[in-house]
Amino acid sequence: MHRYRSHTCGELREDHVGETARLSGWVHRVRDHGGLLFIDLRDHYGITQCVVDPDSPAFAKAEAVRAEWCVRIDGEVKRRDAEVINENLPTGHIELFIRDMEVLGDARELPLPVFAEPEYPEDIRLTYRFLDLRRETLHQNIMTRSKIIASLRRRMEGVGFAEFQTPILTASSPEGARDFLVPSRLHPGKFYALPQAPQQFKQLLMVSGFDRYFQIAPCFRDEDPRADRLPGEFYQLDVEMSFVEQEDVFTAMEPVIRGVFEEFAEGKPVSATFARIPYAEAIRKYGSDKPDLRNPIEMQDVGEHFAGSGFKIFARMLEDPKNAVWAIPAKTGGSRAFCDRMNSWAQGEGQPGLGYIFWREEDGAIAGAGPLAKNIGPERTEAIRQQLGLEAGDAAFFVAGDPKKFADFAGKARTRAGEELNLVDRDRFELAWIVDFPMYEWDEDEKKVDFSHNPFSMPQGGLEGLETTDPLELNAWQYDIVCNGYEIASGAIRNHKPEIMKRAFEIAGYDETVLEERFGGMYRAFQYGAPPHGGMAAGIDRIVMLLVGAKNLREVTLFPMNQQAQDLLMGAPSDVFPSQLRDLHIRLNLPENG
Numbered sequence: 001m002h003r004y005r006s007h008t009c010g011e012l013r014e015d016h017v018g019e020t021a022r023l024s025g026w027v028h029r030v031r032d033h034g035g036l037l038f039i040d041l042r043d044h045y046g047i048t049q050c051v052v053d054p055d056s057p058a059f060a061k062a063e064a065v066r067a068e069w070c071v072r073i074d075g076e077v078k079r080r081d082a083e084v085i086n087e088n089l090p091t092g093h094i095e096l097f098i099r100d101m102e103v104l105g106d107a108r109e110l111p112l113p114v115f116a117e118p119e120y121p122e123d124i125r126l127t128y129r130f131l132d133l134r135r136e137t138l139h140q141n142i143m144t145r146s147k148i149i150a151s152l153r154r155r156m157e158g159v160g161f162a163e164f165q166t167p168i169l170t171a172s173s174p175e176g177a178r179d180f181l182v183p184s185r186l187h188p189g190k191f192y193a194l195p196q197a198p199q200q201f202k203q204l205l206m207v208s209g210f211d212r213y214f215q216i217a218p219c220f221r222d223e224d225p226r227a228d229r230l231p232g233e234f235y236q237l238d239v240e241m242s243f244v245e246q247e248d249v250f251t252a253m254e255p256v257i258r259g260v261f262e263e264f265a266e267g268k269p270v271s272a273t274f275a276r277i278p279y280a281e282a283i284r285k286y287g288s289d290k291p292d293l294r295n296p297i298e299m300q301d302v303g304e305h306f307a308g309s310g311f312k313i314f315a316r317m318l319e320d321p322k323n324a325v326w327a328i329p330a331k332t333g334g335s336r337a338f339c340d341r342m343n344s345w346a347q348g349e350g351q352p353g354l355g356y357i358f359w360r361e362e363d364g365a366i367a368g369a370g371p372l373a374k375n376i377g378p379e380r381t382e383a384i385r386q387q388l389g390l391e392a393g394d395a396a397f398f399v400a401g402d403p404k405k406f407a408d409f410a411g412k413a414r415t416r417a418g419e420e421l422n423l424v425d426r427d428r429f430e431l432a433w434i435v436d437f438p439m440y441e442w443d444e445d446e447k448k449v450d451f452s453h454n455p456f457s458m459p460q461g462g463l464e465g466l467e468t469t470d471p472l473e474l475n476a477w478q479y480d481i482v483c484n485g486y487e488i489a490s491g492a493i494r495n496h497k498p499e500i501m502k503r504a505f506e507i508a509g510y511d512e513t514v515l516e517e518r519f520g521g522m523y524r525a526f527q528y529g530a531p532p533h534g535g536m537a538a539g540i541d542r543i544v545m546l547l548v549g550a551k552n553l554r555e556v557t558l559f560p561m562n563q564q565a566q567d568l569l570m571g572a573p574s575d576v577f578p579s580q581l582r583d584l585h586i587r588l589n590l591p592e593n594g
Contacts, residue, residue, distance in 0.1 A: 004072055004104075010046020014093050016077045021096060023048060024072045024104065026134065027065050029115045037062050039098070041073060044139075048091045050075060052098035061101045068114055068131070070105035073098055122554075127568040129559055141556050144264065145544045149216055151263055152237050152540075155256045161212040161239070166201035168194060168218070173518070178222040180232075188585040194220035197537060200522045202240040203456070203494055206533040207525045213240045216540065222565075230541065230553050231565035239491070240535035246477050246493050249534050250274075250433065257481060257489070257538065261429050264547045268427050274481070275432035282434050284326075284403070287411020289437075292485030293430035295418035299410060302327040302398070305384050311375040314355075314400045325400040326410055329388040330417045333395035334358040338420070339370065342397060345416060351409060358395035359385055366392045415485070429483055429546065436460075437478035440471040440508065450508050453478055456501070456522075457492035458534075463500045471507050481538065488543055491536025498526050 004024040012021060025043035032038075039050040039062060050073050052062045058073075065071060075096040086092030111128050112120045117135045125132045133139055153163065172179045172193035179193035195201075197219050205213050217238040223231070241249060254274055261270045275293065282289050285298045303325040306314040317323045333339070339356040346354035357373045359366050368381035388396055397417065399410045418424045439459045441452040449471050457476040459465045465474055477493035495501045501523070502512055515523045544556040554560045561567050581588070 008045035009041050009043040009048045010090055012048055012077055012091050012094050012096070014079060017079045017094060019077050020074065020099075021077050022072065022074045023050070023096065025070070026114075027067055027069045027071060029067060030062075030065065039065065039073070041071070041096075042134075046090055049080075049086075049089075049095040050098050051095050052101075056098055058098045058101040061103065062098060065101075065103065066107065068107040068110055068134070069103060070107075072102040072104055074100040122562065123568060126554075126560065126562055129569045133558070138555060141544070141548045141550060142558060144548050145540075145556055148260060148264055148544055148547065149540060151260050152256065153216070155259055156214045156237075156239075159212075159252055159256065161214040162210070163215055164205060164210070164213050165215060166195070166198040166205075166217070170195050170201075173200070180220045180222050183584040183586055185583055196221050197236070198238050199456075200519065202238060202535065203496075203522060203533065204525055206240055206242045207528070207530045211242045213535075214238060217537075230557060231561050231563065235540040237489075237538040237540055238535075239537065240533060242531045242533045244493070244532065244534050246435070246479065246534065249491060249493070249536060250479075253481075253489075253536060253538075257543075258431065260543070261431065261483075261547065265429060268429060270429045271431050275430075277432055277434050278436040279434055279438065279475075280436070283407050283411075287407045287409070287414055288485075289434050289480065290482040290485060290487040291411075291432075292415065292418075292424065293432060293482075294425045294428060294484060295415065296331075296423055297329060297414045297418050299326045299328050299414060300388060301325065302384050302387060305380045305387075306376065306398075306400075309376040309380055311372055314398070317400050323401055324403050325398055326403070326406075327384065327388055328397040328399070328410065328414050328417060329390055330395045330397060330421060331390070331423065332393060333417060333421050334360060334393040335395075336370070339395055339397075341420070342413070342417065346409075346413065349409060349412065354413060355398040355400075356395055357381060357384065357398075359390060359392050361392040372398065431481060431483045434480040434482055435478075436475040437480075438472070439474040439476040439504075442472060448509050452476075453490075454492050455505070455508070456495050458495045459500070459504060462497075463503060466500065466503050466507060477534070479536070481536075483543075483546055486542050486546065487539075488546070489536050489538035491534065493532070493534035496526055496530040496532055498523065501526065 001022055004022070006022040009023055009025045023041055025041045028040040028042040028047055030037065030039055035054055037052045037059070039052070041048050041050050052059050073096065075098045077094050078097055080093055080095055110131065112124050112131055114131060114134045117137055133142065156163070169182060169192040172181065172191065173196065179196065182192040182194065184190045184192060198215060198217050202213055215238045217236055218233055219236055220233050239253065241252065258270060258274070279289055282291055284301070285291070287299060301324050303318050306325050307318045309315050314325050318325065335358065339358055342356065343354045355372050357368045357370045359368050366385065368378065368385065373381045384396065390396060397413055399406045399413065438452045439457065440449045443450040453476070457478045460475045460477060461469065479491055480487050481489035495504060501515065505511070505515055541553050541556060545553055548556060550556055559567070559569060566572070
């Protein structure tokens with residue numbers, strides 16, 4: 001018999017009754033039932049109930065073990081009595097009567113419980129992550145992550161993509177987030193950088209004649225913590241294709257992403273096709289470029305009903321043509337109590353308030369109520385109701401001003417109303433492409449036009465579009481995939497022509513020297529027969545989080561940092577020895593305390 005096990009803890013069945021088996025694993029819990037000791041033994045594969053009585057030579061050892069001790073158990077497989085069968089366990093029809101036991105590794109008093117998985121402080125969970133990872137839910141999440149990545153690889157290879165590994169040590173690039181810098185010992189005073197993404201390398205692969213690339217790529221960004229991104233590092237499915245237009249990328253990638261969702265959705269419906277929503281429409285309807293389409297609320301412009309009305313605040317705003325009034329319809333929200341809660345929430349968000357109208361039945365007719373209804377009168381109130389398709393028992397909330405300034409808040413109000421009223425169908429996955437992102441935006445701080453997203457995207461219309469269209473009206477061949485309120489992928493058709501790239505950078509105030517200094521390798525490559533190409537990158541951490549129903553990216557990551565970008569388990573970042581700094585020709589210039 002094998003030194004440690006003949007079977008795993010998830011393997012024994014009724015077919016094994018009467019056999020001698022050897023298991024190794026961790027003591028999940030110990031129960032004393034009047035002389036009989038029950039030990040639930042757990043390993044990576046499952047749990048087996050083991051039983052020992054005082055007549056067994058192993059009883060004294062069994063009495064000594066505690067939760068999370070690592071032990072080997074030998075025993076006889078027996079059938080459970082019918083009344084104690086556990087249908088929730090694959091091994092629930094049998095139990096192992098213990099004949100011998102060996103302690104392979106005892107355990108100190110636990111800093112956090114593994115059994116039952118109660119909520120526990122994050123700093124303890126991350127410091128003792130090796131114990132945290134023994135918990136069933138987290139352990140299963142990590143295994144699901146592994147299966148999702150394997151599925152992505154199979155699907156990508158199945159549609160003709162080849163996996164390549166791009167460099168981890170590279171040159172620093174001027175992107176939105178900070179680089180992690182690595183000092184060079186051989187070249188004093190110079191630094192490598194960890195890649196924020198393999199963007200330039202994958203485009204260079206296309207110039208090199210490779211046709212369809214993908215990679216499960218680690219990416220590193222030294223940026224401030226965000227709710228939807230772990231500090232430090234993350235993984236993405238990185239993709240690039242040659243001789244393609246936007247539709248070709250969609251045709252190739254939509255089945256891959258949808259297929260993975262369908263495979264791991266555990267019966268939850270997945271949208272059969274991806275909606276195509278222009279960026280401007282997404283902002284107007286949902287107040288966000290990553291809308292949760294499970295929320296049925298769609299905002300509408302109702303400015304015509306407030307122009308010249310008795311509600312002077314809105315009426316005066318609408319005298320400026322750039323201003324608007326958006327309505328957030330809220331089915332079933334027609335109570336003063338709910339409207340007042342929404343108004344209080346808006347004030348907590350730093351807003352002066354949130355105007356509303358709610359409708360109720362009066363004398364057999366539907367009438368609007370609330371301060372706005374009184375100010376604008378019944379005819380305008382009824383016109384708003386008709387436009388929004390609302391009935392008695394419904395409400396609408398209103399935001400006004402410059403949509404560029406209030407759209408984000410309006411989107412949050414839409415989300416809040418949908419969640420508060422339980423309008424969101426949480427048991428499905430709604431996927432969509434957001435398309436036609438603006439090429440440029442106005443930088444208020446610098447008082448200049450600048451790139452809105454990826455500066456290497458192809459402008460719609462190419463060089464002619466750059467020359468004949470107002471930069472702030474020009475769209476790019478850029479696109480995102482969104483799911484249930486999260487951006488899970490982003491991509492673009494690339495600007496592969498040097499003359500178009502040069503002009504695009506000129507409009508944003510950068511001359512050709514910027515291209516040559518910051519992106520010289522790629523800019524030079526594009527002057528040697530670059531093919532049209534495009535691609536995308538999908539966030540693996542977010543996809544896994546959505547599919548397992550986790551609320552935090554830490555629940556789908558093996559060894560994450562905390563929100564202060566500290567690895568509490570390994571003690572990183574840490575001090576280094578003076579000799580290491582001398583080798584690197586580095587002298588510290590630390591800030592003064594306080």
